[in-house]
Amino acid sequence: MFQNFRLAMAWVHTWFGLFLGFVLMVVFFFGSLSVFDREIDRWAIPESRFEPQPMPSFDEILKPVFEDMQPSRESVDQMRSRVDGPMPEHFDTPVRWGAYTTHRDPVLGLFAGYQVPNAHNPDELVWGTRTIDPRTGESLPDDQLKIGSRFFYPLHYSLNLHWKDLGYWIVGLAALIMLVALVTGVIMHRKLFRELFTFRPNKSNQRSILDLHNLTGVVALPFHFMFAFTGLVIFAGIYFPVTHTQLEPLHDLHEVMESQETGLPHERAGVAAPIASVDAMVAEAQRRWAARDMAGDVGFLALQHVGDANGYVSIYRAGTDRIALTGEGIHFNASTGEVLREDPPPSAVERIDEFLTGLHLQHFRHWLLRWLYVLGGLTGCACIATGFLFFVEKRKRQHAKRGQIGSRVVDALAVTTVTGMLIATLGILIANRLLPVSLPARGTWEQYCFWGIWGLAMVHAFWRTAPVARARLAPAWGEQCWAIAVLAVSAVVLNWITTGDHLLKTLSAGYWPVAGVDLFMLVSALVAVLTARRLQRRARPQPADSGELSGEAAHA
Amino acid sequence: MPENVLLLAALLLSVIGLGWFALALDVHWKQACGKQARGVASARGLRLFGGVALALSLILCLQVDHPTMAALVWIMSLAGAALIVAFALSWRPHWLALLAARPPRRQAG
Structure with missing residues (x-):
């Protein structure tokens, strides 16, 4: 079917990575936020500050x-x-x-x-x-939603999709595919060490996107691998439920003996x-x-x-x-x-298990390592997002010529899962500050806001990626970046207005849970603005890409 | 506080170590130092320096934390350091000339 092993691996990497990449994006991003789930809870529930x-x-x-x-x-x-x-x-x-x-x-x-x-x-x-x-x-009060530990964190491992535990299974499959994507990615990458530090932002779009994909994938490879693997270890009991299926009598007897x-x-x-x-x-x-x-x-x-x-x-x-x-x-x-x-x-086996689960669940007190985990998680997000972008960049001209919509659909889904997800995340925080305190089932409404806003972002993404079908840059990316900037600043301002805890106050009091969330949102706003402006510059007509692609890029 | 200082030093050593590893590659050496000859900073020597710096970084991590935690801090610090070195090479390559104790390549970037 394929000329050589590497091409076969490239096929697996491309298609499995694409389909489960959308899930992995959610898992990586909300996993990164979960590192500070308790701190996000403080932001969302002012009484607990x-x-x-x-x-x-x-x-x-x-x-x-x-x-x-x-x-x-x-x-x-x-x-x-x-x-x-x-x-x-x-x-x-x-x-x-x-x-x-x-x-x-x-x-x-x-x-x-x-x-x-x-x-x-x-x-x-x-x-x-x-x-x-x-x-x-x-x-x-019972109906206050702990947005960090009860919404973002479960979103990370179950997508908050509880019907027949389907979410756990989808995330598990995605983690397995993550491992496959890492192995196939390393096989495809011919110059793992020689190009370890290589990012050429001034080369063609395709080349620089692929550079960034490789860079973010390789430098945090141990992190990506260990987290996908330990995630599967933690839920092994769900994925191999033998103790409550074939071996139930044995399990019950063991409980008594124990x-x-x-x-x-x-x-x-x-x-x-x-x-x-x-x-x-x-x-x-x-x-x-x-x-x-x-x-x-x-x-x-x-x-x-x-x-x-x-x-x-x-x-x-x-x-x-x-x-x-x-x-x-x-x-x-x-x-x-x-x-x-x-x-x-x-025992030795228990020790290994405790280390692997502890490494992932991080109950330890070590702020530097927590932040390095966030860095690892966000690096993973960048790796997945650039994977989508590369898929689109590589195919959009061909698709435009043939009148196919494949790359436009992928681009729209990429906008939804990258910028759309950030908009939804900021949306639930804003809803948390705006919904009246006396509203019954307020936490449920906050969740509706999250999914509703994400749905709207998806509609916008499908609408504003039309130019991709003509092999041009989708305006959806830039527009959603502006939305992120506006929403992030609004969330910080709303926190100030509704609770009185502005940054000067939280910083001078050294109350990092709230100051940290606010600062993180402001930095996100800044990054979003810089990205949007860069995209605007890119959108202007430019001479056709002249960069020659290496063999690796050509068949990825 | 000394713990934070040690960790900061460990991070810095990771960046320097990986910077030396990067300079050991011809393409990155040219980015940082242009056409200047390597002289004593041979690829092998830079790799050796890089290795020593990373080892020192690990030792500092071990001074602060339990070995299991120190290992994770060190591995994750390498990921961060590699990103810093890579982005420095993309946008401010002449900064790395400092590590080679050379004047930076003229009209960098």
Whole structure:
């Protein structure tokens, strides 16, 4: 079918890269934003703009909040079809309580899972969540959308497409294709080292776009490869769901055996028992970590079989000081406070797994590395975007001659996923500042704004890429760059007007979460303006491209 | 604070190291220094210097963080440094003449 191996690889790289590139663009961009998801949350929820807090006292603050919690209406409604008889008004048997925080969280997220009487599967629970101010225990309003950690972050790994978990599968496929694209790309690239530092902006469009594609792909190659790979490792349980398909009985048996081995009860005893002081257990856990020369804060605290004689408390350390996502969990009998188990040191395989997942999920405290991750992610975006541009540049004259619309469609989709995505992102932040605070289901409206604005950007992209069909530059690119600049500045100004937190104030107070988001948007606006102006210059008639293309470019 | 200084120095060494690696390639040497002869700055020597600078950069990273974290910081700093060197070669190639201890090529850019 192909003359040689390299041509076959080029075909795979071009077509698979094109189709899944649109997904990868979303994954890379929102992945980059997710590095600072907690900080974006601060921007979106002005009430939560204060310093990060440690895990508060369970006995005084958390316990009353947990006792007051109930499952969410959505969770109860989803469960309704899998229960015999009506659902109860009040759920009395909490199975699991949990609180999770990081060194970047001012507010604390809690969750609780409840047993459902007469459920077809007695192990299936209904869930409730709540966000509190850990200094007082006061709850924050439920319908505030944490745009960073609850919208951008899930967009990164599931596209927020939850129907039959389709989003996870699409992202997984895209990650797999990313690995394929990297390998095929390296094979196609004949001068990987000799042209490592090569970017020739003054050569022909095609040449300089290909240079930039190669540069951004190669310099961050370890990053691209490791993140696509570790992303797949993290979701391996979803992509190979054997434990809940073919091997379900084995999985269930293993759970029971494991609980016998660890001494952590698998079932409730059915005998009520009070909860002893969890604060004392936390102190004991911290003492044991310190004795192991790993003094640290609590990152995750969970109670299992709440209020039962078999109940136990698990306390995990926050992993701020290393890459590996370890917990050094210590487990206590909930009613007596005695230590049931200390998690043993991980095996070699577990160590590798913890390193790979930790590398991707980044719970560590290291601002430089966070920013370098953002750089890596944005480099990936640039690599994918220049891939689209190269596809269009290479084919548009030929398509124009033959009257085909292929390159115009690809260009329109590229505009949608590159500049259109930025417009939608700024759109949700602006909606967050403009929608009335009293609006019911405000968070849902913010999400509608995001998708609606993105849809509009797509319509604009298809409309204003018509010149591509005549082998000319699409005005859509420049116009959307101007839109980005205007929206980014508006978002910063709206933050100032609606909250009073302007840049001088946040910078002088050293409140980086909000100052950082504002500054990042202003820099984006500047880059957008520079790009738009450059595009305007390019759009003017110029002598035909004379640059000779190397063989590599010709068949890419 | 000294931690930040060490990390900054590590980043700088990455840029310098990769800059030397770039100058070891004839095409980039000409971009930065024009037709001046390489003299003692042979391609091999520059690669050696580059290697030493990158190794020092890694050592500085290891001074600050746990080895697993230091390795990631170092690898990512190389990505950033490579971009800086590449863009410098595109727009301000004469800056790299500094690394070769040569007067920059005349009428650069």
